[in-house]
Amino acid sequence: MPQAGLEIDNVSKRYGDVVALSDMTFEVRPGELFGFVGSNGAGKTTTMRIALGVLAADSGEVRWAGEPITLSTRRRFGYMPEERGLYPKMKVLDQLVYLARLHGLSVNEAHRSAEDWIARLGLKARREDEVQKLSLGNQQRVQLAAALIHDPSVLVLDEPFSGLDPVAVDVMSQVLKEKTAAGIPVVFSSHQLDLVQRLCDRVGIVDKGRMVACGTVDELRAGAPADLIVHAPQAPPGWAAGIPGVSVVSEEDGRTVLRAGDDVDDQAVLKAALATGPVHEFSRRRPALTELFRNVVTEEGVR
Numbered sequence: 374m375p376q377a378g379l380e381i382d383n384v385s386k387r388y389g390d391v392v393a394l395s396d397m398t399f400e401v402r403p404g405e406l407f408g409f410v411g412s413n414g415a416g417k418t419t420t421m422r423i424a425l426g427v428l429a430a431d432s433g434e435v436r437w438a439g440e441p442i443t444l445s446t447r448r449r450f451g452y453m454p455e456e457r458g459l460y461p462k463m464k465v466l467d468q469l470v471y472l473a474r475l476h477g478l479s480v481n482e483a484h485r486s487a488e489d490w491i492a493r494l495g496l497k498a499r500r501e502d503e504v505q506k507l508s509l510g511n512q513q514r515v516q517l518a519a520a521l522i523h524d525p526s527v528l529v530l531d532e533p534f535s536g537l538d539p540v541a542v543d544v545m546s547q548v549l550k551e552k553t554a555a556g557i558p559v560v561f562s563s564h565q566l567d568l569v570q571r572l573c574d575r576v577g578i579v580d581k582g583r584m585v586a587c588g589t590v591d592e593l594r595a596g597a598p599a600d601l602i603v604h605a606p607q608a609p610p611g612w613a614a615g616i617p618g619v620s621v622v623s624e625e626d627g628r629t630v631l632r633a634g635d636d637v638d639d640q641a642v643l644k645a646a647l648a649t650g651p652v653h654e655f656s657r658r659r660p661a662l663t664e665l666f667r668n669v670v671t672e673e674g675v676r
């Protein structure tokens with residue numbers, strides 16, 4: 374049996390009358406990069422805080438490697454909290470050494486690890502600067518270093534990519550990939566769905582405190598109707614309106630996007646297109662994660 378990773382099992386949480394999580398369930402497998410997406414207020418941060426034990430669940434359980442999480446296993450977690458948690462007046466190097474020491478590293482190990490991550494994350498020129506004097510993106514790099522300083526066995530990162538420049542996005546992506554390649558389960562939340570689609574092994578879409586879709590991007594796409602792209606320059610407007618099972622998504626300059634269920638006979642659509650004149654393009658396009666997200670997350674989902 375494959376080793377268990379980080380399991381969030383039927384976790385529920387209320388704040389007074391607000392149901393923040395109801396039966397939230399998913400697993401981040403060892404060596405897997407898991408993208409956690411959802412509207413503002415969907416429950417991502419609450420889930421991550423509960424996984425870290427910063428917040429207690431009303432019910433349900435979080436397990437790692439098959440065991441309920443304890444104080445000592447929690448020390449093996451690397452966490453980037455949403456509210457960030459650096460000491461503004463402390464210098465970058467001192468900050469990282471201090472955090473490493475808190476995690477039980479010796480003075481020498483703490484210095485070595487801090488210097489390694491400072492170099493790796495392009496912070497050498499900033500190592501003697503107070504954290505508060507750094508730009509937002511550089512503070513975030515320090516925050517990533519803080520999450521990694523003790524060589525954690527699990528990584529939980531709340532919106533690590535927000536506010537990063539494209540170079541820092543690449544560095545962050547590279548580091549996360551390295552960690553998963555070393556067999557570590559990594560979960561991060563993000564609103565940058567293109568990035569999530571590109572990077573993640575699996576994705577979980579959360580809506581109103583529940584996991585509403587979970588799987589590889591391809592699995593999620595397979596469950597959604599594919600769009601048909603038809604380029605028929607001479608087709609009159611509305612040419613596809615009467616085809617059974619097909620709805621028109623957009624129609625512009627002879628290029629029509631049609632939403633068609635998998636049971637729709639695409640050859641019938643092609644015939645209808647050919648009846649209008651030449652067809653220059655006819656293809657199926659699986660929806661991007663952004664579209665899947667819109668399909669499963671309703672406007673009312675925003676809290």
Ligand SMILES: Nc1ncnc2c1ncn2[C@@H]1O[C@H](COP(=O)(O)OP(=O)(O)OP(=O)(O)O)[C@@H](O)[C@H]1O
Nearest residue numbers: 388391393411412413414415416417418419420676
């Ligand atoms: N301390 C709190 N007191 C009361 N309600 C809270 C508290 N923290 C969160 N909530 C509520 O719990 C729900 C889930 O919030 P959460 O912060 O987990 O969402 P999120 O998915 O992280 O959103 P975002 O994308 O905006 O970061 C929301 O309705 C929020 O208002």
Ligand SMILES: [Mg+2]
Nearest residue numbers: 417418419455
């Ligand atoms: Mg959040």
